[in-house]
Amino acid sequence: MAGKLPQALSVPALQEEISMKHLRYWPLFAFALLAACSPGPEETLAAVPQDERMAVPETASDDLSEQEMATQPASCADELGAEAAQVLVDQCLAISPATRPPCNAQNSCDMIRDEIRRGCGFGDEGGNPAFCSEYQ
Numbered sequence: 001m002a003g004k005l006p007q008a009l010s011v012p013a014l015q016e017e018i019s020m021k022h023l024r025y026w027p028l029f030a031f032a033l034l035a036a037c038s039p040g041p042e043e044t045l046a047a048v049p050q051d052e053r054m055a056v057p058e059t060a061s062d063d064l065s066e067q068e069m070a071t072q073p074a075s076c077a078d079e080l081g082a083e084a085a086q087v088l089v090d091q092c093l094a095i096s097p098a099t100r101p102p103c104n105a106q107n108s109c110d111m112i113r114d115e116i117r118r119g120c121g122f123g124d125e126g127g128n129p130a131f132c133s134e135y136q
Contacts, residue, residue: 095119
């Protein structure tokens with residue numbers, strides 16, 4: 001009996017248990033090494049010159065001021081009226097390869113006209129509708 005050790009105390013089992021315990025901690029050890037090697041936030045900011053850093057405004061407002069709203073283009077329907085805007089939209093849809101806006105009366109008239117001009121400039125201009133001559 002003295003010659004046999006219980007399985008829990010045998011040398012191979014004890015060695016295997018010790019090696020398994022160490023394997024369990026390898027990911028933690030690797031993470032600690034990687035974290036220790038990375039620069040801190042102060043070092044990262046110091047590496048970028050002051051003039052290259054992006055300026056962040058102190059206060060940002062989601063609301064547009066009245067002046068900003070006045071500079072935004074109105075919809076073409078508001079600018080020309082519904083009927084005239086619809087004529088532009090129909091011309092745009094007839095010539096434009098775009099499947100989505102800008103051929104929409106809610107966009108600015110300039111945007112619609114630019115799309116018509118672009119569409120009229122594609123390919124052989126001999127087959128273009130008569131209204132294309134206004135945009136050349």
